[in-house]
Amino acid sequence: xxxxxxxxxxxxxxxxxxxxxxxxxxxxxxxxxxxxxxxxxxxxxxxxxxxxxxxxxxxxxxxxxxxxxxxxxxxxxxxxxxxxxxxxxxxxxxxxxxxxxxxxxxxxxxxxxxxxxxxxxxxxxxxxxxxxxxxxxxxxxxxxxxxxxxxxxxxxxxxxxxxxxxxxxxxxxxxxxxxxxxxxxxxxxxxxxxxxxxxxxxxxxxxxxxxxxxxxxxxxxxxxxxxxxxxxxxxxxxxxxxxxxxxxxxxxxxxxxxxxxxxxxxxxxxxxxxxxxxxxxxxxxxxxxxxxxxxxxxxxxxxxxxxxxxxxxxxxxxxxxxxxxxxxxxxxxxxxxxxxxxxxxxxxxxxxxxxxxxxxxxxxxxxxxxxxxxxxxxxxxxxxxxxxxxxxxxxxxxxxxxxxxxxxxxxxxxxxxxxxxxxxxxxxxxxxxxxxxxxxxxxxxxxxxxxxxxxxxxxxxxxxxxxxxxxxxxxxxxxxxxxxxxxxxxxxxxxxxxxxxxxxxxxxxxxxxxxxxxxxxxxxxx
Amino acid sequence: xxxxxxxxxxxxxxxxxxxxxxxxxxxxxxxxxxxxxxxxxxxxxxxxxxxxxxxxxxxxxxxxxxxxxxxxxxxxxxxxxxxxxxxxxxxxxxxxxxxxxxxxxxxxxxxxxxxxxxxxxx
Numbered sequence: 001x002x003x004x005x006x007x008x009x010x011x012x013x014x015x016x017x018x019x020x021x022x023x024x025x026x027x028x029x030x031x032x033x034x035x036x037x038x039x040x041x042x043x044x045x046x047x048x049x050x051x052x053x054x055x056x057x058x059x060x061x062x063x064x065x066x067x068x069x070x071x072x073x074x075x076x077x078x079x080x081x082x083x084x085x086x087x088x089x090x091x092x093x094x095x096x097x098x099x100x101x102x103x104x105x106x107x108x109x110x111x112x113x114x115x116x117x118x119x120x121x122x123x124x125x126x127x128x129x130x131x132x133x134x135x136x137x138x139x140x141x142x143x144x145x146x147x148x149x150x151x152x153x154x155x156x157x158x159x160x161x162x163x164x165x166x167x168x169x170x171x172x173x174x175x176x177x178x179x180x181x182x183x184x185x186x187x188x189x190x191x192x193x194x195x196x197x198x199x200x201x202x203x204x205x206x207x208x209x210x211x212x213x214x215x216x217x218x219x220x221x222x223x224x225x226x227x228x229x230x231x232x233x234x235x236x237x238x239x240x241x242x243x244x245x246x247x248x249x250x251x252x253x254x255x256x257x258x259x260x261x262x263x264x265x266x267x268x269x270x271x272x273x274x275x276x277x278x279x280x281x282x283x284x285x286x287x288x289x290x291x292x293x294x295x296x297x298x299x300x301x302x303x304x305x306x307x308x309x310x311x312x313x314x315x316x317x318x319x320x321x322x323x324x325x326x327x328x329x330x331x332x333x334x335x336x337x338x339x340x341x342x343x344x345x346x347x348x349x350x351x352x353x354x355x356x357x358x359x360x361x362x363x364x365x366x367x368x369x370x371x372x373x374x375x376x377x378x379x380x381x382x383x384x385x386x387x388x389x390x391x392x393x394x395x396x397x398x399x400x401x402x403x404x405x406x407x408x409x410x411x412x413x414x415x416x417x418x419x420x421x422x423x424x425x426x427x428x429x430x431x432x433x434x435x436x437x438x439x440x441x442x443x444x445x446x447x448x449x450x451x452x453x454x455x456x457x458x459x460x461x462x463x464x465x466x467x468x469x470x471x472x473x474x475x476x477x478x479x480x481x482x483x484x485x486x487x488x489x490x491x492x493x494x495x496x497x498x499x500x501x502x503x504x505x506x507x508x509x510x511x512x513x514x515x516x517x518x519x520x521x522x523x524x525x526x
Numbered sequence: 527x528x529x530x531x532x533x534x535x536x537x538x539x540x541x542x543x544x545x546x547x548x549x550x551x552x553x554x555x556x557x558x559x560x561x562x563x564x565x566x567x568x569x570x571x572x573x574x575x576x577x578x579x580x581x582x583x584x585x586x587x588x589x590x591x592x593x594x595x596x597x598x599x600x601x602x603x604x605x606x607x608x609x610x611x612x613x614x615x616x617x618x619x620x621x622x623x624x625x626x627x628x629x630x631x632x633x634x635x636x637x638x639x640x641x642x643x644x645x646x647x648x
Contacts, residue, residue, distance in 0.1 A: 299611070303580060306610035307537060310631035314543040317635050335539050 009104045011085035016131070021061055024133045027169060029058060030065055037164045038068035041136065045157055046070045049121075049150065051138040056125070056161055057084040058134035067134075072115075081110050083139075087122035088132040093151045093158075096120040098143035119144040121151070123158035127165050136161045194274035198227050198235050200267060214255075214274055217248035227272070235270050237261045242281075245274055254278045304346060308339040349482040352411070356489045364405045364493055366518045371400040371409075371434050371445055378413045387421050394433040400445050403517045404494050412490040415483035416449050416510050424453025424507065437513065439497060444515040451509075456502040487512070494518055528552050529646050530572035534563045534590075535608070536582045540631075544576055544608070547635040548642050560585040567594075571603050574645055579609035579620065588623045595624030604645040608633070 014020065024030065038056050045054035053071035057064045064084050065076040079085050083105065087094040099105040099118050110117045122137030136158040188195055194211030196204055204223040207215075215222055215230055225248065227235050232243045232252070238259050245255035254277040262269045315332045318324075324332065355363070375393060382388050420430045433448040491498045494514055502508035529552030533544045536558055545554045555572070557563040559581055575594070579587035587607060594600040604627075607620040612630035620628040626648075627641055 299613075302612070303610040306612065306631050307540070310610065310633065311537075311539045311543060313632040314540075314547070314635050318543070318546060321636070335542070339539060 010080040011082065011089060014089055020131050020133070023127065023131045024058060024060065027127070027133065027165065028172070029067055029133075029165070029168075030060060032067070034068065037167075038161065039070075041157055041161055041164070042068040042070045045136065045138055045154070048153065048157075049138050051119075051140045053139040055084075055137050055139070056134065057082070057122075057137060059085050059088055059132075064134070071139075077110065081108055083108075083110070083117070083120045084122050084135040084137055087135045087137065088124045090124070093121060093123045093146075093154055094135075095146045095151070097145060101143075116141045118142050119146075121146050121154055123151075123154045125158055125162050125165065127162055127169075133165070192275075196222075196227065196230075196272040196274065198270040198272060200269070202227060202235060204230075205269070211274060214245070214253075214276060215247050216251075221248055231255075231257050231259075231272060231274065233257060235259060235272060237270070242277065254281045256280075301350060305343065308343040308346070311339040312336050312343070346482070349486060353482060353486055353489065356408075356486065356493065364408065364518070366403050366405055368401055368403050369406045369409065371402060371447060371514070372396045374406065374410055375413060375432060375434065375447070378410055378417055381414065382417070382421075384421070386426075390421065390428065390430055391417070392429055392431045394431065396434045398436075400434050400436070401516075402445055402514050404514055405490075405518075408490045408493070409514070412487045412512065413447065415487050416512065419483055420449050420451040420453070420508065420510070424451040428452040439513050439515070442515050444496070444513055447512045447514075449510045449512075450507060452507040455504045455506045455508055456500075457504050529574070530555070530570075531574045531576060531642070532557065532563060532566060532572045533576045534558075534560065534581070534587070535576075535578040536580075537578075540578070543635065544638070547638050548576070550639065551642055551646060559583075560587065560590040563590070567600060571600055574604045574606065574642060576606050576608055576642070577625075579607055579611055579616075588619060591620070591623040591625050604648070606642065606645060608638075 042054040042056060046052070051071075053069075055066050055070070055072065056068040057066055059079060059082065060076075061079070063076045063079050064082040066072070066074075069075075083094075083096065086104065096102050096105060097119065099108065099111040099120065105111050105117075105120075108117070109115075117139050119140040119142060120137060122135035124132040125134050125136060126132050136154065138154065188208045191208060191210055194208065194214040196207040196211050199205045204219070204225070204227055207219050207222060212218055212222070222230065229246055230248075231241075232245045232255065233241050236259060238257070241257040241259075243255065243257065244252045245257065246252050256275045256277045257272060259270050259272045262271050315336050319329065319332055372393075379388050379391055379393070417430070417432075424430065429452060431448075431450045433446075433450075435446055435448075437444065437446045487498055491512060491514075495518065496512065496514040498513075499511045500508060501511070531548050531552055531554045533541050533548070533554060533556045535541045535544065535556075538558070541556045541558070545556060548554050552573070555566065557566055561584055563575070563577075577587045577591060581587055581590075585593075587609070591605050591607060594603065594605065605625050606627040606629060607623075607625040608629050608631060609616065609620070610631040617628045617630075626645055629638060629641060
């Protein structure tokens with residue numbers, strides 16, 4: 001046996017062996033199930049040539065594996081013993097009339113062993129580009145002659161095997177493409193963005209379900225409409241167009257449109273993707289507005305801080321550098337004191353507002369409180385003399401208990417009261433009422449503060465909660481414009497409502513509504 | 527010849543401060559808004575206008591300044607803008623509106639006096 005293995009000659013490897021092996025592997029034929037399309041050819045070959053054995057043998061790296069076999073039980077043998085490994089090295093049919101008389105095969109185990117091969121004829125299976133994956137071969141236990149006609153016949157049969165391989169390959173390719181196309185179609189069907197295919201004539205050819213949803217009509221209807229109308233732009237290749245698209249019913253919606261040129265079977269198309277941009281734009285606008293508000297706030301805040309400083313620094317410098325009689329000096333000191341008081345009031349309110357803004361509802365300390373008692377405390381805390389006497393607090397029917405942050409509510413009420421007193425005549429009355437009242441189905445209490453002051457126009461009423469806005473007709477009022485901003489922030493944290501009703505010259509009524517309970521988890525603002 | 531100065535500011539304390547500061551330069555009158563100043567200018571045009579930028583309700587100091595510099599009747603009058611808006615862009619906007627000088631609040635009365643004297647001499 002040792003002698004046998006050492007003396008027979010394995011086939012040399014071709015120059016393109018690596019590529020040949022790759023093609024063979026890619027065909028997915030190795031170790032596949034028996035296939036009638038090949039079996040009928042081997043049966044036919046055995047019959048025609050009257051041999052016991054016919055094979056479709058595929059030459060793998062280390063073995064020959066039989067895709068189809070007649071007259072042999074093993075599915076594969078080592079490549080080193082393979083006759084076929086020799087056969088694929090030549091262009092035409094390889095014939096071994098008598099293996100015992102052939103130096104290449106005389107010591108081959110297939111010749112010496114039980115297989116007892118004497119005759120072999122194999123025709124390479126060429127799958128294209130000169131790649132020979134194996135052979136169609138016939139084998140006999142006795143030497144035989146193999147004439148020209150028989151060679152031709154074997155070559156033709158090998159050609160049929162090659163055709164069957166090509167057919168299998170084609171089928172696999174078609175299947176792959178079908179799956180790819182199906183995957184692509186599924187992708188388009190489920191893509192959240194609308195996709196529209198526009199033909200050369202500018203008409204809509206087809207679109208995906210998302211586009212039908214966005215534009216509110218099936219594709220057949222949409223194709224009857226002008227794409228320029230639908231897209232809100234003349235269709236042309238564009239990376240990103242932020243505009244307004246139009247639904248089939250004419251309603252316009254914010255849309256981001258991208259259009260790419262595309263060629264299909266030599267025809268030019270445009271592919272438009274459309275995304276509903278309403279949320280995105282609203283978000284952008286919200287951020288822009290918030291930034292603008294913040295910018296305005298800081299600009300105004302610095303203006304409002306500098307203005308009292310101008311009086312304080314200016315008058316004190318005058319007093320240091322010039323001589324004044326006692327009465328004038330006192331008057332100037334009074335101005336400095338008044339402006340310094342205004343300044344510290346402003347600083348405190350700005351800090352309050354910053355704390356409310358930064359802390360949010362997490363910094364709230366809700367506790368049970370009685371609104372009538374809170375209002376009494378607010379009135380008692382009024383500093384200016386004689387102001388408390390101007391207030392008529394209507395008797396409250398029963399306890400007015402809510403759960404809220406006592407300090408914050410007191411602060412909001414104090415600001416509302418301060419405004420009502422400051423913007424009305426020194427002898428006029430300010431009427432305050434507290435009553436249970438539901439709001440949008442929620443139980444709660446309203447606190448109404450009604451003055452008989454200068455009142456406001458509708459525009460002024462809208463502005464009044466803007467930071468630093470002050471009723472212009474009374475520049476002498478020592479307010480600083482942050483009072484109602486703080487009220488608004490505090491009420492929002494309690495999920496309450498603040499409403500201002502006013503007409504110029506006829507007083508202002510501020511109505512504040514608080515729920516019985518603060519919601520445990522305030523709704524997140526979108 | 528007595529120089530005449532008009533001070534426009536919505537804050538009474540500041541009008542007083544500016545009047546006291548500039549009294550040495552001439553006759554100082556005052557207005558609380560651009561509209562009130564317009565009425566005063568219709569009667570007679572002073573040598574110098576000291577003008578606040580943020581005047582509360584009504585026409586702004588910047589727009590008023592532009593308007594006066596575009597009007598042949600008031601073009602010759604010197605205008606000093608006086609504002610608590612002290613950013614570079616605020617100053618640039620003031621100068622673009624045609625102001626002859628821009629002073630930021632708070633200010634030193636002495637500096638205001640020097641600047642006003644400079645404008646009246648120029």
